[in-house]
Each structure stands twice: as C-alpha cells, then as structure tokens.
Amino acid sequence: MTGLPDTPPTLSRAPRGIQSIEVGGQLLHALVNEGRALPLTELARCAGMAPAKAHPYLVSFQKVGLVEQDLDSGRYGLGPLALQMGWIGLQQVDPVRWATPVIERLAEQTLMTAALAVWGNQGATLVRLAHAPTPVHVAMRHGTVMGVSETATGRLFAALLPTEVLQRTLGPKTARQVQSSLSAELEAIRQSDMARVDDTVVNGVSALAAPVRDAQGELVLSLTLIGPGATLASREGGAIPGLLQQEAAALSARLGWRARA
Helix, strand or coil: CCCEEEEECCCCCCCCCHHHHHHHHHHHHHHHHHHCCEEEEHHHHHHHCCCCHHHHHHHHHHCCCEEEECCCCEECCCCCCCCHHHHHHHHCHHHHHCCCCCCCHHHHCCEEEEEEEEEEEEEEEEEEECCCCCCCCCCCCCCCCCCCCCCHHHHHHHHHHHHHHHHHCCCCCHHHHHHHCCCCHHHHHHCCEEEEEECCCCEEEEEEEEEEEEECCCEEEEEEEEEEHHHHHHHHHHHEEEEHHHHHHHHHHHHHCCCCC
16 A cells, blocks of 8 residues: 555546537548539549438538539539638738747757748748757857858748749849859759758758748748758658658648649
8 A cells, every 4th residue: 555545547538529520521621632623422532431421411511601512513612601711710820830839849859959930021030949959059049041042941942932032132133143053952952842951051060941831832931950960960860851841741731732742
C-alpha cells in the first residue's frame, strides 16, 4: 500500500461527433477536391459511396445551401452558403499567426533556428523567429531584411515572385542583376520548390527556405531553417528538407492552395 487514494486510470477519448455529418462531409470534400460540379454517380464515386447513399445527403445539403444542383445538367456543385463560408474564412486568414507554432515545432525537431519571412517594402523581412537550443551566431531579429542574393529566404522570393514585384521593391536595375547572376540557382529553386545556401553568410552555416502559398498560388511567406551545415550533412539531417517542405505544404493547404498533380 502506498497510502495514496486509488485513482482509476484516465482513458484518453476522442470527442464524440455525429457520424452522419462526417460521412456526408465526404461529398463536400469531393466537390472541393475536384474543383467542379459533378454528376451524382461521379460525385458518389469520388466520395467512396454508392449513389443511392449519397443522394439523401445531397438533398439535405441543398436545403441548407451547402450544395446546389444545376437543373439542366443535373450536376452538383457548391452552394451559396458554402461560398459565403469560404469568403468569411478568407477574411479570417492570418498566415503569420498560423505559421508561428510551426516554426517553434521545427526548431525543436530539427535543432535549427526557424524563421518566418514576408516580402515587405524593402525585401524579404523576418517577422518571427524560433531559436534552436543552441542558437546560430547570425545577426537576426524581427524586422531583419534578408539579402536577396546570399540568403535562402531572399533567393526563394527572388525565384517565385513576379518580376514586376521584384523591380518595384528592389529597383529595375538590381532586380535584373539578381535574376541574371543567379539565373541557374533561381530556376533550380522553381524546380525543387526549395532554396538552400551553404556558407554564403557565415562559414559553416546553412539555410533552407520553403514557400507557403495562398489559395491563388501566390507566395505569402517563407519557412526558413538556419543552422550548422554539419546538421544537414548528417544522416539525421537528411530528413530535414522533407520535413520543412511538408510543413510548408500543410500551411499552404490550410490557406486554400491545391498543388497541381
């Protein structure tokens, strides 16, 4: 006996939901994923259910405005309530707030300093930092403008932003010089959807940057990892680029971006 009162074990249970709503929600997911109105049989197939099972859900969704049916073609598409919900959702989007816990998690998982940057009126600008347990000795703070030629963050924006945006911010001459001198590197970034630099700012320090896109596919911020080059060169470090891209893709999906197949 320990002298402590007997305490029944606490079981971790998922919150109870309504199964029929979850099942019917598969039809809404199918409409979003396909991005177009669908006939009943195709919509049901995409949702993984029989047409006879799907139809009653669609009738109810039409009544509340989540789905509407074209009277001529019979196809089902998203309804007015779904569109209104989408617009309200866009108004509530805050990419930096959503990404802040992501960089904190990345710093803990990778033991590298993680950062968020947006394109400001002077260029790629840090807006959030999450330091690694052993910070990298690079002068960075909120508001730091990252060099467009020598940093992974700067190169990412240079590769993915429209030319007119770069010229408006950097000036036409500087923008052309960057695009000309780094043409091969910028094209590699477009192909891989990631920027990497080694030893360009501080010897022994490497950086990775991955894009976060909005629903229109426009670059809204970068996720950047900065740390010792030896970390990325290690066996464990080989998983870091994939982890960074995975987190960036998840944020992009939350912002409405649908990657092209």
